[in-house]
Amino acid sequence: MRPAFGFFLLLALSMLAWPLAARPGIAGAAEPCDPCRLPGGGTYRVLAPPAWDGHAKLPVLMFLHGYTSEGADIVGDQQVAGPAGKLGFLLVAPDGLNRTWSHQGSPSQARDDRAFLQNVLAEVKRHYPVDARLIVLGGFSQGASMVWDMACFAPLGFTAFLPFAGGFWERMPTACTAPVNLRHVHGAADPMVPLAGRAILDRWRQADIARGFDIWRETNRCTAPPERPAQSGGLACEVWSCSTRHTLQLCLHPGGHEMAAGWVEEGLRWARALPAAR
Numbered sequence: 028m029r030p031a032f033g034f035f036l037l038l039a040l041s042m043l044a045w046p047l048a049a050r051p052g053i054a055g056a057a058e059p060c061d062p063c064r065l066p067g068g069g070t071y072r073v074l075a076p077p078a079w080d081g082h083a084k085l086p087v088l089m090f091l092h093g094y095t096s097e098g099a100d101i102v103g104d105q106q107v108a109g110p111a112g113k114l115g116f117l118l119v120a121p122d123g124l125n126r127t128w129s130h131q132g133s134p135s136q137a138r139d140d141r142a143f144l145q146n147v148l149a150e151v152k153r154h155y156p157v158d159a160r161l162i163v164l165g166g167f168s169q170g171a172s173m174v175w176d177m178a179c180f181a182p183l184g185f186t187a188f189l190p191f192a193g194g195f196w197e198r199m200p201t202a203c204t205a206p207v208n209l210r211h212v213h214g215a216a217d218p219m220v221p222l223a224g225r226a227i228l229d230r231w232r233q234a235d236i237a238r239g240f241d242i243w244r245e246t247n248r249c250t251a252p253p254e255r256p257a258q259s260g261g262l263a264c265e266v267w268s269c270s271t272r273h274t275l276q277l278c279l280h281p282g283g284h285e286m287a288a289g290w291v292e293e294g295l296r297w298a299r300a301l302p303a304a305r
Contacts, residue, residue, distance in 0.1 A: 062098065062122065063150070069138075071121040071147050072098040073155075076112045085117040086161035086304075088189075088295065089148065091128065091170030098122045107165075110292035114299070116163070117155055121147045128169055130176035132196025134231055140173060141181040148184055161304040163295065165189035167286050168220065171211075172196060175239065179203035179246075187298035191286045192220050195239045197232040206247040206271035208301050210294050211236070212262065212278045212286070219284035240277055247273045260289045274301065 062070035079085065088111045090101050098120030101107050111118040121144060127133065129140045144164075151157060164185045166174040171193025178188040179200050187208040194211070213222060213236060224235040243249075247269035254266045264278040276297070278290075298304060 065143075065146055065150055067146060069122065069124070069143050069147070070098070071119060071150075072102045073151065074102040074108055074111070074118040074120075075155075076115045076117065078115065079117075082156065084156045084158040086115065086158045086163070086299070087119055087148075087151065088116040088163045088165060089119040089121065089144070089151075091121065091144075091164075091166030091173050092123065092126075093166075093168035093170050094123075094128075095126050097126055106286055106288045107291055109288050110295055114292065114295050116295060117151070117157070119147065119151055123170075123173075128173040128176075130169075130173045130196065131180075131200070132198060132231060132234075133169075133172070134227075141177060144173075144177060145181060145184065159184075161186050161299060163187050163189055163298045165191070165291070165294065166193065167191045168193045168284065172233075178207045178209055179242075182207050186303050187301060189291075189294040189298065191290070192217055192284050193233075194220070194236045195234040195242075197224075197234050199234045199238065200242060203242060203246040206269065206273040207243070208273050208275075208298070208303065209243060210274075210276040210278065210297055211240075212280070212290050212294070214282045214285060215279050216282060217284045222279075236277075240275065243275050244269070247271050247275060249275060253277075260293055261287075262290065262293070272302065 062072055064070050090107050092101050101120035102118055108118055124138045127135045129136050129138050162185050164174050171190035174188050174190040175194050182205055189210055191212045220233055222236045224233045226232045248271050249267040249269035261280050262278040264276050267275040
């Protein structure tokens with residue numbers, strides 16, 4: 028487990044900045060690119076699993092970086108790349124414009140990032156044999172806030188959502204477009220993105236995670252109380268099985284603004300076991 032570090036200095040958001048790392052090469056890609064460029068603008072990185080034969084269909088983990096970081100940091104970081112490679116996922120790491128994301132409530136609204144991420148997914152499908160039954164969108168910190176935004180407003184094409192330590196920002200949506208499978212992991216003592224939310228420079232506000240889950244439960248029509256399975260990997264989870272046949276999970280750990288490779292692996296195994304992925 029590694030605590031996050033770095034702060035959103037320019038706008039005092041105090042979001043995670045991932046450490047820079049060298050990017051491994053793209054294994055088996057038909058058209059290697061570093062970075063890959065969309066015809067309409069924007070870039071992303073790709074890392075295929077080491078055991079891939081270059082032909083078999085691949086599940087996808089698209090993972091969104093935190094503020095001040097970029098996709099190269101994700102494919103070079105074993106917290107994400109390790110579990111993705113181990114479980115045979117194609118890792119896709121888009122680059123936020125100016126190293127930030129334009130989710131609802133974000134200080135940056137420089138690009139339509141919902142359309143951008145959908146375009147990245149479409150472009151990856153053109154170059155790789157993607158298994159459309161298992162496409163996961165994950166992210167950390169501000170990247171996780173973008174995951175919540177996508178899950179609410181542009182979920183088409185994604186099997187499951189795997190955010191860590193970031194949720195909605197104000198103004199929160201009143202409803203989301205469709206039910207989704209979502210597993211959220213958060214630190215109970217997170218000072219950067221507290222569970223209860225917090226104000227940023229009196230202009231922006233991170234929203235309350237519990238209120239966000241009220242919206243997910245309403246969208247998924249989850250009326251029964253959550254199950255609380257035995258704690259696993261340091262996470263205590265609440266699990267809702269909903270009438271739409273989708274699943275919600277809220278998993279807490281006692282730490283702060285951090286993520287562990289084991290939590291990413293557990294999340295990918297959860298996504299792979301979903302009925303939609305079979």
